[in-house]
Amino acid sequence: MKHFKSIILCALACLALGLTSCDDYLDVNRNTDAPDYVEGYLYLAGIQQAYQGIYWDLRAVAPLTQMMGTSSYSNFANHYYTKGSDAGGEAWRMVYWNQGMNLENMINQSVEAENWTLAGIGLAMKAFSWDLLTKVNGEAPMKQAYEAGRLSHEYDYQYDIYPQVREWAYQAIEYLQKEDNSSYGNRITNNDFIYGGDKDKWIKFAYAVIARNLVSLTNKKDFKEKYYNEFLTAVNNAFASNDDNATLKIWGGSADAAESGYNNFWGTYRGNLVYSYFQHDYPVQLFTGTIRKYDEEGNFIRVEVDSADLLKTQHYPYALLDKQITSDTLPDAGHFDPRRLVKLATTDSNNYATITDREVLRKLYYAGSGFTGAGGPIATAPSFWGRNATSNTTYDGAGRWLYRDDAPYIMTTYAELLFDLAEVQYKYGSKSDAFETWKKAMRADMEFTASYIVPGTTDGTYHQGDKVSKATFNSLAAEYLTGPYVGGLPIGDFSLSHIMMQKYLALYPWGAIEAWVDMRKYFYDIQYTGEYPKYGNGWDKTTLDQKRDEDPTKVYKGFYLLPAQFEGRRGTYNADNNGSPCFRIRPRYNSEYMWNKTNLDALLPIGGQELDYQCSIMWFCYPGDMPTER
Numbered sequence: 265m266k267h268f269k270s271i272i273l274c275a276l277a278c279l280a281l282g283l284t285s286c287d288d289y290l291d292v293n294r295n296t297d298a299p300d301y302v303e304g305y306l307y308l309a310g311i312q313q314a315y316q317g318i319y320w321d322l323r324a325v326a327p328l329t330q331m332m333g334t335s336s337y338s339n340f341a342n343h344y345y346t347k348g349s350d351a352g353g354e355a356w357r358m359v360y361w362n363q364g365m366n367l368e369n370m371i372n373q374s375v376e377a378e379n380w381t382l383a384g385i386g387l388a389m390k391a392f393s394w395d396l397l398t399k400v401n402g403e404a405p406m407k408q409a410y411e412a413g414r415l416s417h418e419y420d421y422q423y424d425i426y427p428q429v430r431e432w433a434y435q436a437i438e439y440l441q442k443e444d445n446s447s448y449g450n451r452i453t454n455n456d457f458i459y460g461g462d463k464d465k466w467i468k469f470a471y472a473v474i475a476r477n478l479v480s481l482t483n484k485k486d487f488k489e490k491y492y493n494e495f496l497t498a499v500n501n502a503f504a505s506n507d508d509n510a511t512l513k514i515w516g517g518s519a520d521a522a523e524s525g526y527n528n529f530w531g532t533y534r535g536n537l538v539y540s541y542f543q544h545d546y547p548v549q550l551f552t553g554t555i556r557k558y559d560e561e562g563n564f565i566r567v568e569v570d571s572a573d574l575l576k577t578q579h580y581p582y583a584l585l586d587k588q589i590t591s592d593t594l595p596d597a598g599h600f601d602p603r604r605l606v607k608l609a610t611t612d613s614n615n616y617a618t619i620t621d622r623e624v625l626r627k628l629y630y631a632g633s634g635f636t637g638a639g640g641p642i643a644t645a646p647s648f649w650g651r652n653a654t655s656n657t658t659y660d661g662a663g664r665w666l667y668r669d670d671a672p673y674i675m676t677t678y679a680e681l682l683f684d685l686a687e688v689q690y691k692y693g694s695k696s697d698a699f700e701t702w703k704k705a706m707r708a709d710m711e712f713t714a715s716y717i718v719p720g721t722t723d724g725t726y727h728q729g730d731k732v733s734k735a736t737f738n739s740l741a742a743e744y745l746t747g748p749y750v751g752g753l754p755i756g757d758f759s760l761s762h763i764m765m766q767k768y769l770a771l772y773p774w775g776a777i778e779a780w781v782d783m784r785k786y787f788y789d790i791q792y793t794g795e796y797p798k799y800g801n802g803w804d805k806t807t808l809d810q811k812r813d814e815d816p817t818k819v820y821k822g823f824y825l826l827p828a829q830f831e832g833r834r835g836t837y838n839a840d841n842n843g844s845p846c847f848r849i850r851p852r853y854n855s856e857y858m859w860n861k862t863n864l865d866a867l868l869p870i871g872g873q874e875l876d877y878q879c880s881i882m883w884f885c886y887p888g889d890m891p892t893e894r
Contacts, residue, residue, distance in 0.1 A: 304382050305448065307370040308455040311389060314362035315512050315673055317354040318777070319529040321400065321849075323541065324352035326776040328846055329768075329783060330823065331547055333633030333645065336540035341635040342826060343846040344838035345878045353852035359397045360409065360855065363389070368410055377445060381463055382452060384440035388470040391433035392510075392675070395477050398425045399781050402848040402882050403867055405860075416860050419867055421890075422883035429477050430494075436470040457513045458675070467501075468508050472676055474498035476778065479684040483785045485887045488692045499685050503678040506712050510677075516670025518662050531669030532649065532660045539654045542645035543608050545632030545832075546823060547772055550765060551604035552630055553592030555585040555813065555822035556641075562830040564641070579629050581642065585813055589765050589821050591749055595626035598747020602740035603713050604630060605732040606665050607772050609650040613731065616720040620736045628731070634832070641832045650731070661728030665716050666774060674774040679708035683767035690760055699758050702766070706750050709770040710741040764819050784847055784885050786819045795887045803827070803843035806836045844879035869894055 326332035327341035334341050340352060350357075367390055374383035397404055405417035406425050440463050452461035459465040475498040478491050503509065515526040518533045527533045549555045557565050565583035580593060591601040602625075610628045618624040633645035638652070646652050648667045649660040662669040682705035689698035714737050720729030732740075745751055753762070764782055771779045791809040792802035802809055810828040811818040825845055826835040837843060850857075856864055856872070864872030869891040870880035883890045 301373075302369070303451075304370045304374045304377070304379060304386075305451040305455055307366045308382070308385070308452065309457060311363050311367050311370065311386075312457050312512055313525075314358045315675065316525070316529050317358040317362065318396065318675075319536075319673060319774075320354040321352055322773065322776050323536075324849060325400070325780050326541070326773050327544075327635070329776050329779045330544045330635075331773040331776050331779065333542045333544045333635055333637065333640075334540060335637055338636040339838075340846075342835070342837060343878075344841055345846065345850055347850050347853060347857050347873075347877070350853050352849045353854075355397050355400045355849075356404075356852035356855070359393050359404075360852075363393060365410060367393075375439075379446065379448070380439040380442040380444050381448065381461070381466075384436045384438075384442075384463070384470075385452075385456065385466050387432050387436035387439065388466055388473065391429050391436060391470065391473045391477075394425065394432070395429045395473055396777060398422055398429070399480065399882075399884075400777060400849050401851050402880065403872075404851065405863070416863055418863050419872075423890075426477060426481075426884070430474050433470040433473045433477075437467050440467050440470070458510055465508055468503055469510050469676075471498045471502040472510070472681055475502050475681055475684055476676065479688060480781045480785060480884045482688060482691055483885060483887055492688070492692050495688055496685075499681055499688075502681055506678045506708060506715065508678060509712065510675035511672040512675060513672050514670055516662065516668075518657065518669045521669075527669040528663075528666075528671045528673070530648070530663070530667045531671065532655045532657045532663045532667075533669050535655055537648045537655065537667060539638070539647045539652075541648065542633035542638045543630075543648065545634065545640045545642075545645075547769065548608060548630050548632030548640075548645075549822050550590045550769055551601055551608055553584075553588040553590065553594075553599070553601070554580050555588055557583040557585050558812070558830055562828075562834075564831050579642070585821065588749075589759075589761050590769060591744075595623070597743045598752065599744075599749065600626050600740060601744055601749070601769075602732065602737050603710070603769065604628075605737065605740075606713050606717055606730055607769075609646045609648050610731070611646045611650055611652060616729070616731070619719055619731055619733045622736060622740065625732055625736065625740070635826060635835075659728075664718055664720070664728070664730045668716075668718065671716060676775075676778075677708070677712055677770070679705050679712055679770045680767070680775060680778065682708055683763060683770060686763045687760070687767075690763060695758070696755065698763070699755050702758070702763055703745075703750060705770070706766060707745055709766075710738075710745065712770075714738055714741065759816075761819055761821055765821065768820070781884070783820065783823075784882060787885065788825055788845055789818045789820055789823060790825075790845075796881065796885065799842055799844070803845075805839070805843045808843060808845070840875035841879055842876050844876065846878045847881045847885065848878055850878055868892055 323337045324340040327334045327337055339345055367386055371383055371386035403419045403421050406420040408414060408417045475495060478495040481487055481491055514528050517526055521527055524534060529536050559565050566581060567583050592599050605625055608630050610630050612628040613624060631643035631645050632640045634640050638645045647655055649655050682701055686698045686702040686705055689701055714734055717734045717737060718729045719733045720731055768779050787797055789811045790797045790802045791811050807829055808825055808827040810824055813821045824830050824833040826833055827837060870877050
């Protein structure tokens, strides 16, 4: 509007002056298609809404972590990814294009105008986005990313990207602590869909980004010396409660929304989960306490049907691991993890009159899928809305929990940071401190889970919403938190597995990217010697050596990769993988593999053009430096 008024005034002046010397004033925009200058706050909403791209990429990453099985992104479920597709390339697209120069312009203009709040918010988001990008894709063009006139960009390695992420976050904190040069009015509050312009929360968020960045380095030999104190400072200045959680608000509205994209990517209206993504068997085992036992040959041990306990033996016909880490199958108070009622789906009991009936709720049955189909080792997994069919808004309404049209996008939570702190304390500090922090993390995730419950309703035909009321969930949660798997757990039994497996469940399924960071950091519990696994020392072309659950050093009990040669896991990876699991997703095809091939090819230790580049181990995984030779 300002430009338009300037043109009118200049035109009138030109008429008065005989159309002389007005050329410079009329040329207010050099770009004939769009204005050259946009007020910084106008960028904000669009930059934030680009974070829905994280959920797009979870279609690839959730199968890699066995949070989801899929018949759609089946290559990712099998840890194989070719370079001829943009699938799984949304983080790349988000950072370089959706946010890209929009975010750069917002930051730079705000710094120049001394609009420190807006500049700080921009840098905090930039740090978050680049941290996510490098954890998904590894090496990426950073220093040359936005240099004008370039037709190709050299890649930077993670050991340069990681500290730069933290530097952006620290700069964000510095700016957010400054007084602004002008008043924003409601321009930030109306366009900030994460914190509504709350500077204190953005400062905590920036510290959370630093903490998340550093916790991925706990496998480094020099972590205590180089990163430990910085991590503690960051995490202690980050979130103080679930009120600080970073969530991106969504309008929702289902069919009444002005645009389809106003609805959550996982909601019923957009139908992206449909019936081609399923809850994988692994999280079902953890939530229900049914990690199976294997014999010496790696086969399930079947049990005879017990007429006195038909519920258990008909639903779970295999012998179970003697020591379950997260829960067990008993319906007794304290043994039952109520998060299964909300995070998982079941086809049992569509009578919503039972949403407060604790005994009915404890006996609901959950089935998990295989890698690339709904059929699992025991039964067929339902859709995320609780039916063995494609979602239909007539039957499923607006959805349930985070699989709901108006659910926010979850970026990071208080519980996640507490689990991070517990891990660092366990490995480098005090086990007793880690134990207490872990219990706080468990309470925080229960509170987080309950906050998005939408109790189900029925009209006698259609059944929509969650199968438990908030009050009943909270009652069951209180029992679980004081029961034998949390509050009643002896500290002598407390292990790293308790921290990492419960963190996995807290991240389910919105935080699959961070769960994948952890699994890669612990090398998928592969059996190897030396500092890291490789061909001939952890896997060969067809077989992968994975620790048995009885091994006390195994972190993720019950977790086995496809070629682990246990029942249900006797497959092989694509020959291009040379036996290795996936450690990264290739950068986006339509930029790098079409325009930046030479720089891709120069990467070490595996070139980006190689058929097994997706197997190139990330720098953050290596205890020391990454190899510099191919």
